[in-house]
Amino acid sequence: MNEITQRFGRPLGACFILLVLLWLAGLVLVPNLTMLDFALRPNLPATQLGGPKDGYSFDNFLYLWNHPSHGWIFLKTIWSSALVTVLTFLICYPLAYWLGQVSTPRQTSALLVLLTVPYLMNEVLRGLAWYIILAFDGPLNAALVHLGLLSEPVRWYGDGGVLAGMAYAYLLFMLLPIYNSVSTLDHAQIDAARDLGAGTLRIHRRVVLPHAKVGIATGCVFTFMLAAGSYMAPALLGAPGSRWFTQLIYDWFFESGNWNRGAAYGVTLLVLCLVAVLGMLRLFQVNLTSAVK
Template sequence: MSRLVNRYGPLLSTIMIAGTAVWLLMMVVLPYFVMAEYSFHVNVPELERGGPKDVYTLANYASLFAGTDIFTLDLADDLKVFVRTIWGASLVTFLSLAVCYPVAWHLAKVATPARAGFLVLLLIVPFWINEILRTFAWYIILAYNGPLNAALVGVGIFDKPYRWLSGNSGVLIGMTYAFLLFMMFPLMNAIETLDINQVEAARDLGAPEWQIHRRIVIPHAKPGIAVGAIMVFVLAASSYIVPALLGSPGTRWFTETIYQWFFEGQDWPRGSAYAFMLLGLCVLFILGVMRLFRVGLTDIAK
């Protein structure tokens, strides 16, 4: 606070702090507060809100587990979707890390600055296009008679076209691509701070490449991996466009269920409760990643 005042003066600092506070209050705190209050109400017509039938309840949260048999693992429909979303978002996070790690290493420590800048530009340019258009592009690429199947069948990898859009494959591919940069840049930033002399010393001592990455590079890049994993998981779990366009009815995402309760079922209390359970899941994942990688908020902020 004192550094901010010393740099910009008391008047400008007060305006900046007040503007930030108003923005957070109006765009973050109040909407969440209203949604939280909604989630504890029963679903009644608008004219009956505030009346004797409009009471507080935990039924909206319990409804996610209604009809679930724990002993036979027979889950309720909405709970199945919730579990599928957790698994899918975790898999997208792992795929993003697997794809981005070698690229981030190459850009940070192998490529020349000019080449690295050119390759980063090639990565960024497609993301100047709207997310919906990029998702539709993947819809065309992954179509049954699309260019991907034509190429795979043409080179003899597949005997017949594969239905990418009838299961989880299309959603996983689309999400991995959509959130690639959120894993790439934290990894690059973390790897760039590694002293290359450590790697050279390990090579001089005869260490193979895989051991260098396992014992030197990956431990050093833990904050970057943690930040990337958090961002990709949260964005994947809360994504709506990609699973709606590239998924099928049997691979519905939990965000689609929330949308249905809000707008098709007109049950805002249940939709709010489901949204907060998804938010709680994301918070638990963030805390779990921080504990797993043994990083704190200071490490992540770097």
């Protein structure tokens, strides 16, 4: 606080602090508190609001807890998001390593442009592209059957489709933080490890991965949060068996008109995501501020 007023002077410093407070209050605190307020109240017709039946209770949360399939969908969403995170990491790490340590500057910029171009397109359209690619009589099946890798077309929509669509959608969020941290590694360290006799696996385990830890944690947090909160990919590429928790929230709000129960589901997802993220950071032994940087 002192540092801010010293650097910018009292009036300007006060302005900045006020803006930050407004941001926190308007965009974080008020919406979340409103949602919590909704989640704790019953869904009542407008005439009964403020009446004797209106009061705080955990009924909406208990509904989720006692529901035969919603709890399962919730757990599956968390699990699938973790799977998306792992898959995206497995794709991105070798790519990030190549970009950060091996490629020539020209190759680096060429590949980064190629990777970024699809993101100039609308997210829904990108999802639709996958919808077309993965269709039962779509190009992927046709190609695989033609090559003889499949004897008959496969139904990709469902878990596989959602996984592919999400891994694709969140590739850059994983790639860029890892690339950033891998590229700051002094190549001489890799040479030194090799010179001392280390093989490729050990070099990555002992030198590159520890160095890139913060970037990996950041990428994983981004990807996990985005995947858990994703609506488009499961809606487009899913099947009835791969319902995502966000779809339930959507249904409560817009199909059943029960905002209170929708809010309770939303809060639950938010809290569990936070727990998962903090757990992940602890696992990586990275603190939140350095991950966000």
